[in-house]
Amino acid sequence: MSDSKQVRKSVSEFYTRAVKSGSGCCGGGKVVPKGFAAQFAGYGDDVAGLPADAVANSFGCGNPLAFSEVKPGEMVVDLGSGAGIDLLIAARKVGPTGRVIGVDMTDEMIARARANAAEAGFANIEIRKGIIEDLPVETASVDWVISNCVINLSPEKDRVFAEIARVLKPGGRMLVSDIVVQDVPAWVRESMALYASCVAGAVSEAEYVNALRRAGLADVEVRERYLYDFDQVRALIESEVPADATASCCGPAPSSCCGGDTAPIDAAAIAAEVAQKVWSAKFHARKP
């Protein structure tokens, strides 16, 4: 199995455990109660009336559709749709004449999203199993691509950006909330234990913007930023990392098990190192 396939397999296993367990922002562990992510994501009234399971199993880091200009009748695709919170919000916006497609690789997430869409009574949502690096979506068919805290997890981000450019109609737009990092020390970026917590795989805002432009997208800009403080970074990490994790032995990447470092993960120490250097950014882009 290639390294990229192995990373995806491990990320998928991680999110299977996360959605089955009782906690979580952007992953699942033991300390932080479910719903934690939604609190910081800025959903506000957008989640009113949605199934509680969809809100509790929100693993995002923003509200990609907040203040968006999505119109009735349009087609939205959500990359890494998880348990479906953004699919439901999109389905309300596009209405019965519009369509929403979620793409996710994790069976347990797909099952949750389908159940949540059924509970909410939306017939305009479809969830397809697939990877965001090779979207099961027709070329030039989509008005909006959205995604929430997923692309940082991809080991092949350029492929994801190329796929976004492929599936958008000319004039179609992208709104993506994701984690970015700046000046994070190498030992944090190399900690595979922090990969699924959306820290180790994250790139800088500038790298993100440049990669979107290289993919041929226009009007690339950052529309919102939410900087995580010490307590929030600590909670993010504690929500991800198993209690018995060591610095090299619990992450999803193939090299993670089991290297030299067997020191336990110290979430407070990591948070002290990366607080104010990790934030959620909302990226906008348009296909020319």
Ligand SMILES: C[S@@+](CC[C@H](N)C(=O)[O-])C[C@H]1O[C@@H](n2cnc3c(N)ncnc32)[C@H](O)[C@@H]1O
């Ligand atoms: C952090 S969760 C975010 C879920 C959802 N967007 C939300 O806001 O609640 C990441 C999700 O992306 C999916 N995922 C991660 N990498 C993926 C990939 N390369 N292809 C498809 N799905 C992926 C996982 O299965 C998981 O459901």
